[in-house]
Amino acid sequence: MTRALYVLALAVFAMGTSEFMLAGLVPDIAADVGVPVGTAGLLTSAFALGMVVGAPTMAALTRRLPARATLLGCLVLFALAHVVGAVTPSFAVLFTTRLVAAVADAGFLAVALSTAATLVAPDRKGRAVAVLLSGTTVAMVAGVPAGALLGTATGWRSTFWAVALVCVPATLGIARGIPRARRADHASVHAVDGPSLRTELAALASPRLVLPMVLAALVNTGTFAALTFLAPLVTDVAGLSPWWVAIALVLFGVGSFVGVTVAGRVSDRSPRVVVTVGGVLLLLGWVATAAFAAHAAALLGLVLVQGALGFAVGSTLITRVLYAAARAPSMGGSYATAALNVGAAAGPAVAAATLATGLGEVGPVWVAAAATATALLLAAPLLRVVAPAQAGAAR
Template sequence: MPLAVYVLGLAIFAQGTSELMLAGLLPGMANDLGVSVPDAGLLISAFAIGMLLGAPVLAVLIRRWPHRRALLAFLAVFAVTHAVGAVTPEYWVLFATRVVGAFVYAGFWAVAAATAVDLVPRDARGKAMGIVAGGLTVAAIAGLPAGTVIGQHLGWRAAFWAVAAMSVAVMAAVAATIPGGGTGGEVRRVRDELRAVAVPRLWLLYGTTALATSGCLVTFSYLGALLTETTRIAEAWVPGVLALYGVGALIGITIGGRTADARGIATLYAGFGGLVAVSVALALTARSPVPVVVLVFLLGFAGFATNPTLNTRAFGMVDGAATLVAAGNVVAFNVGITMGPWLGGMAIDAGAGYASLGWIGSGLGMLALGAVALGQMRRRTATAPLRSRSAAGVGGEAP
């Protein structure tokens, strides 16, 4: 596997740490900025909004840029937004930096995915994508708790400075390892690429991804506050509990990666079913530390176990337009990241309490299960006439 693929994973780790670490910083940020915890939670949604906009826009605008130039430009802007965020006393300035930083992070994701695919043989693409996406999993295991520890001891602004420094450092590695020429092959017309991704089953998969992600994030986004304010776990233990979430995510994505190709649908049913069960259990036991700690681990496991299936199935549904397919994945995940904190914040503002987040998560998980079932029904309906004519070798399953 080329070193450049691992560097791309490292870059995703640096930026993904920023995406995730706010879950452990919200109480301190809210107090420092003079806003409520739900308002601070909207900074997570701000990041998702930036990714929603950045993925499709930048995927089109930088199609003719060499990959290395695009990746370096995105990292530079990302570092600057975090430096500005670290010094501003204004909530809305910080909100804007989150949007802009996420905008270029989305572009980085799309270009990094296309770059990784270009750098390896076709039969190694899945492994390469796993390494790149694995950067986010490592961010959940190491970056999230590390950011929380830094925030607790040095303040949340120090965590932002740390992300800015990591982003600058990884720029040197990208410059040294990513080839400087080419855009990854022939540049197709925008109209042709859009036509290539206009596949109904691909968009159903994107919808499934958004529902499942929001079902996990509605609880995860407020996990630090839930642990301290409802479960009454000492603040010093919160980073360790969040690290358990990351360990569960790593185990989940590892197992899910091994089952994605041969048992994709079964993986989705098991993962989404697990999300529903864990969410209900969290709602029922939110005030009990021991079960909550175990359930946080299982939330990470269930939330990440389906990611390899969701990602690899999307790339398998379309020939070409890899950057746009990757951008669609980014959009789908971040629709869920936007919906989750927003729905959770509304419930908290309404006085429902942090335990209510589990009930919302379970409902969203049920909808994701329904979307998988709908996809299977559509597939059976579409392939029935072909089976009657004994036409073997029909293309991949619908999600």
């Protein structure tokens, strides 16, 4: 794997830390800005919504620009949004900064995914996605728990400052690690003579592209529904102290790192195995999590397992999106990003609505189970399209 992939992963680490850190900070944010916990949880939906809209928009607006300049611009805007978020006393302003940060994140990730696909052989897109998403999983292993601990010790605003500071070395890494002449080296991504925007948008009419996008969105709906409200599950249902939230996030992050790494080695060759077997186990895991959430040891073990399964299945589906978007070289990354974040926007919003019902803090886990079950029901009769038995069938 080329070093440039790991440079991109470093920047994704900074952004992933921000995207997931609210899972451990929602109660504190709610208390500080004077809103209910469910409302504070919508900050995660705001971020995801910004990425859904921002990914295709930013990709379209910057498709003729050099990748290096786009990546740097998005990362700087992302850092500035966190500075504003760290000082504002207003929930409305904080909500807006999450939208802005998400648009910047979306633009970055869309270009990074498209760029990563050009840095490897045509049949190794799964490996490239795994390296890039490892930045997110490492963020969950190290960045998010560290943010939770920092927030518990010094207040949630300090985590926003920390993310802004992490963006500094990430920016330097992009400036030094991605060549200026990306357009000349990888004309298929940003060249003037590439496919027109209309041609790339027309790719969305293909079931082979749309179906894995829908399934990825559903799987991610479940993952974010449960992850966003993991803190009250750990403290209120399992009865553990707030310090255990960071440990739970570490376990989820370790699991997600293992899941995306294993899937990266398997998804190019046998995507059907990951989607079917992994999907069924993911569903069973959510049901078990809801059933045993009050038992601390069981809950923590299941958090680890669900992190692995959720990211294994999710990253495999995203890889299928990139394969199916081969004829949309500059927009393909945005389609994958949008697929991820439709679910990330819907999950917390639906999960928040369950908190006021009889399901209580376990409601988000049942949302995760329902979303995963829906994905499996859709995938079962369409596996030949979504996940060919052999990778060669997809190209």
